[in-house]
Amino acid sequence: MKTFTTKAFKTLAISALLATTGVVVGVAAPAQAADKPAAPKYKLSKPVQQALAESQKLSAAGDNAGALAKANEAAALPSLTPDEVYMINAVKINIAIATKDNTLLEQALRGALSSGLVPPEDQAKFYRNLGALALQHNDYATATSDFEKLAALNPADTEPMIALAELYQRQKQPVKAVAMLGKVIDTAKANGTVAPETVYRRRLAIAYDAKLTADIQPAAMALVAAYPNPVNWRDALTIFRDGANLDDQASLDTLRLMATVGALNGERDYAEYAETASNRGLPGEAKTALDEGVAKGMLSTSKPFVKELSGVVTPKIAADKASLPGLAKDAAKAANGKLALSTGDAMYGYGQYADAAAMYKLALSKGGIDADTANLRLGMVLAKSGDKAGAEAAFKAVAGPGARKTLAQYWLIWLSKKA
Template sequence: MRKISSLALGLALAMGAAGGAAVVATPAAAQKAQKQKSLKLGRAVQSPLAEAQKLQEAGNLDAALAKINEAAAKAETPDEKFVIGQFTYNIAAAKKDDALLEKATRAMLESGSAPEDMKKPLMRNLAAFSLQRKDYAGALTQFKALAAAYPDDAEIVVSLAELYHANKQPAEAVTTLQKAIQTKKATNEAVPETWYKRMLAIAYDAKRMDLAVPASLDLVSAYPSADNWRDSLIIFRDTGKLDDQATLDLMRLMRAAGAMKGEADYYEYANSAYMKGLPGEAKAVIDEGIAKKMLNPGKQTFAELSRLSAGKVSADKASLPKLATQAKSAANGKLALGTADAYLGYADYAKAAELYQVALQKGGVEANVVNTRLGIALARSGQKDAAAAAFAKVSGEPRATIAKFWQAWLNQGA
């Protein structure tokens, strides 16, 4: 048996579809609606309904329902059909008969005479009955009608998205959540963080990275917490088929966003940097992990990596000026790229950016890699416009998405 999501279940409970009595058209609400709108009944309908009311007050519900059915057989006008639905609803509520409650709700709604302020709750209640019996397709149909009738009600649109998810339509669910977010934004109201997270969860559960990446970008753009950055980047790392170089650039972003947690993150990053000939970056990551108490300096694995990295930093750093000079006269941009990577690891972003530009000019290197790192160096040095221009030149996956994530970080005032 398929289970509905917790949000959709909460929706059903909120609409009253629990315990056998989904009450929206209560007697008090119905009486108020009647006062607002004068309802006209023919004598052929009025008489049996009057008898039904007396029988209900006496507690004879079955006899009252029989009289209501007698009136229903004679009903012709929208007003008569609405009032009969209302009477039926009251009997159904007293009997705790969900099938009859649904029939009465539908009769009131379809009568054409329901007051405007009752239409939305009546429509929601019909969806609740469908949810109660796990008829997700039926509930989806009801909420499509609701969303069409009340397109500016973001909460309804969110509920529609959940029903798309329950009906195994992730693309429609994500698209609908995006509409709900835009609807909320149009009213200058804060969009709940849970909506963004739900959008990402639906996409990720469906293994739809074409949906998950935009959802991740929306999440970190709206709520750039360390946890959201980490979750979004790890989802992409684990599903995006990244090579070692792309993974390194993603870990650089995770560090910049303050999203690294625990020894696994720090060790993976530091070890990757060290293995790629970047001892300065490896040592910086280890030192940061120790300072944030994420790494235990006494643990042999980290102590050894720290010792190896530190032992190479002095000579490596001293070699860079000569390499930078040689790179500018080299036949291609490979030496410039490697030297720029080293400067990036030492946080000398200006020198790194200069050499990445040399690498691009000389060619013979992967332009998407170089433009990604040029954007990183410029972003880290505060040159937002130039960084954005570099990121915009990155194409092809997974590099284009990595550039988009970096741009999202840059947009947050980095």
């Protein structure tokens, strides 16, 4: 079987989430001239007021170097008040924007925040830009701190959370990254929306790459529940198969689910399904897998493997199918449910879902079989025959723990999407 790879899971680009260029920050305007008082909201000493007024005059004249020197002159004055710290840095911010000096901008933004006077409506803008600026020079720790503050300011905004998840991952903190992406998903639900598919896929990719066993299947199930397309189903079930160490029976049941959700893709998948069914003594199901693979262009009748397997299973089908009524009668008389279970499996392969359901129920009533296997397959045939409530009850009866419990949960997800 082809080994699963996370190459298909694209990293969420931080550059797409953050405004790392064209920084625009709203701040209160400083005094316009030396003989005009500062805005009433801010109380400035005469030396500070005069230096800032001169700074603005120089800036308006295009002398930004001189303007910065005057702002620094004000900053060097002793015993500055919070009002003065804020206004000095407001002037510096405007100079930094005019000169496209990101180093100065970052210093000024932090300086303004240190005053405690940045209005609440502007703090998010400040921290977003600070995070972007820190990212420009790969200062992940500082960017993380800024985006954590940004996220705290507006808990309903998922963009800072997405950025944080990537920052945690870049700093080799996959547990925190996965948890944060889970928070993105939960927050989106609380907002009445669905997080982007990339968030679900990224969460699964990080969990898989970091071997976070407890997080992999929840992330995979969440992905197919939110975005149940064939690609996501295939990725989720491939990951499940790779990590579950399945026996032949559970492997067959997984392939059956993949066939049902349209997740089989390529020659290898259909060949494996057909061969697994054949090895389990199910020629009808093996032939169905071969025929479907050929019909979808995944298998070629000219390939030796297809010719050989078709030559093995096709001659068996007529007698096998004709034997089912007699096997059903024998199963009713048997001391345990083993024959009923195997007969139900054969009926499944021929699409005789109602008859198969009766056999699985008989097997459960007689006992002597693995109840989880019987309930899982009972749910499968009831789902395929349209008995949604019955299928749901059967799947929920799979007690687990183990692969069959996980498969039942996947089937329940698929069932929930059916009309």
